[in-house]
Amino acid sequence: MRLIDWLDRGAMLGGADRACVIDGTRRLGYGEVVRETRRIGAALLHHGAGPGTTASVLGPNSADALTGVLAIARSGAAWIPANARATVDELVHVLTAGSCRALIYDPEMAGTAALLRDRVPSLRWTVSYEQLRGALPGDPDGIPDPPERPDETAMVAFTGGTTGRPxxxxLSNxxxxxxxxxxLSAADLGDPPVYLAAAPLTHAAGAMCFPALALGGxxxxQRGVEAGxxxxxIERHRVTFLFLPPTAVYMLLADPSVGSRxxxxxxxxxxxxxxMAPERVREALEVFGPVLVQTYGQTExxxxxxVLTAAEHAAALAAGDLGRLGSCGRPSAVARVAVMDDAGTLLGPGATGEIVVRxxxxxxxxxxxxxxTAAAFADGWLRTGDVGYLDESGYTHLVDRKKDMIIxxxxxxxxxxxxxxxxxxxxxxxCAVIGTPHARWGEAVTAVVELRPGASLDADELIAACKASLGSIKAPKRVEVWDELPRSAAGKILKREIRAGFWSGLDRAI
Structure with a gap:
């Protein structure tokens, strides 16, 4: 299956008139989206973007953005997700490194697109959504159906750059x-699904469109994750399936209207x-019911x-097992997960080491x-850079990123x-917990926190509570309250940026 095959399968299941994409008051049926992907896909081929090349879409979440991604897949080109909030220099790096051939952009990104046209040597065609609504070259009825090649590239996705240059x-078909x-094997998405894509389509929220489309959903x-x-x-569209990073889930829980919706x-x-902190998982289960599903992975x-399934969440809550709620589940149907030491030896249950996947x-x-690439793999296992352990029942517990460990x-x-x-x-x-410079200990455990709306915090009280549960070594020695922690477009807290302010001019690999 290629990315475009999920759309075509959904069209077969739901029929041409079923809603495929809803964007505000705009509603596109499956038949219309299929026609648009064929029309735009033919134009991409005409301009040299097709099998063996890459193309991208630049703009905030919209029906046009999703249609553009599907049209790229229809043409046989590989999709390069490009974050509309990235700087021009970051976009130049991503598109140049990926040899991007064509760029479809939102009209509000016209200035950025013009700069990219001048600075990305591989670009042959840049076109706005508005221009796509006019006449296009190419024959949509004659667009070839690329042969099914499982190992052909479907996406070139760039890492978040949280530890260096993206x-x-x-990623293959x-x-x-x-x-x-x-x-699809691990979660109930609805029959058919109604999926709310509020987080950026260029990240996990975009990838989750494909299973929804595959079921004719x-x-x-939505242009952003604003809790209200x-x-x-969710209420208006009767949403059945939603993806959010934990930071956004916390925002929903803090919204005063959550109980009345x-x-x-x-x-x-x-x-x-x-x-997600186990206490917050329990809070979310109490608010939303037995619908939480956690997955673990990375761009690679x-x-x-x-997967920690909805049933496993409910069972752990009923048993009061916060340890299980703090895990990220057991291996999915398509992955093997293990723990490895620095020498490449696989470790048994309970032993802490690097999480590896195949x-x-x-x-x-x-x-x-x-x-x-060679450094990322060890005997066929992908080294994730995450530190954790597997318990006796096969549940994976993450404890840190290797580069975030505090000594x-x-x-x-x-x-x-x-x-x-x-x-x-x-x-x-x-919150983000990091190590900050300390003359005696080398690094001091430091908590940098955001507060809930209207809340206040006694730092000494927080430190005392952490000492009671963790002991004095692990408890924070220092607490800072920030209005907002820096985050990536995917919602991940950027510890690299937080650390930089404390370690500027000192000897630490940020």
Whole structure:
């Protein structure tokens, strides 16, 4: 299956008139979206974008953006997700590294598109959504149906750049098919699904459109994750399936209207991209009911390496098992998950090491980076860079990123464990725990927090509560309250940026 095959399957199941995409008051049926992807796909081919090339869409979430991505897939080109909030220099890097041949853009991005046209040597065609509504070259009725090549590239997705310059990740049709089928086997998306895409389509929220389309579902696109708007959309469109990063779930829980909104249509609220504190998982289950599903993955192994199903959430809640709620589940149907030490030896249950993954959803490698690709794999296992352990029942528990581990007074402190303790405080909305310079201990455990709306915080009280649950070594020695923590477009907190302010001019690999 190719990305476009999910759309065509949905059109077969639901018929031409069923709503495929809803964008505000705009509604596009499956028949209309299929026709538009053929028309735009033919124009892409006419301008040299097709099999063996790449193309991109630039703009905020919209029906046009999703149609553009599907048209790229129809042409046989590989899609390069481009974040509309990125700087011009970042976009130049991504599109140049990916040898982008064509760029479809939102009219509000016209100035950026003009700069990219001048600075990205591979670009042959840039076209706005408005221009696409006019006459286009190429024959949509004669657009070829590319042969099914499981190993052909479907996407070149770039890493978040949280630890350095973004790297291009080459993902095949087979990898994307594995991601879609793994989710379909693990979660109830609705019959048919109504999927709310509020987080950026260029990240996980975009990938989740494909399983919804595969079932003949409707994708409701929204330009951003604003808690009140998300809750209103769930009620108005009877949304059955929603993906959000934990930071956005916390926003929903803090919204004063959450209790009065009708949330009964939800079948799956999928959270991923970062661990969620067990206390917050319990709170979300109490508010939304037994619909939470957690998955774990990364750009190099997209999203569905492990799954903590809705039934497993409910069972852990009923048993009062916060440890199970703090895990990210067991291996999905398409992945093997293990723990490895630095020497490459696989470790048994309970032993902490680097999480490694193998299976059909892995990347082919990093784009034009054979050395980085070789370093990422060990005997066929993808090294994720995440530290964790597997318990006796096969549940995966993440404790930190290898680069985020704090060494304080000679002791290893895993930030995720401390963050869970900090997030248990009723005033804390979100937090990042990092190591900051300390003359005696090398690094001091430091919590940088956002507060819930209208809340206040006594730092000494928080530190004392953490000492009671974690002990003095792991508990924060310092607490800072920030109005807002820096985040990536995918909603991940950028610890690199937070650390930079504390370590500027000092000897630490940020």
């Amino acid at each position: 790297k291009g990740v080459v 087979r990898a994307m098919e594995s991601m879609v089928t793994a989710l 409707t994708v409701v696109v 708007a998300v809750l209103e959309a 009708d949330r009964s249509s939800l079948r799956t609220l999928l959270y991923a991209a970062a661990p 192994a997209p999203m569905i390496c492990t 299976g059909s959803l892995l990347m082919d490698g990093y784009l034009d980076a054979p050395e980085a 304080s007074g000679g002791f290893n402190v895993y930030s995720a464990e401390v963050e869970h303790a900090v997030l248990a405080h009723p005033s804390v909305q979100q």
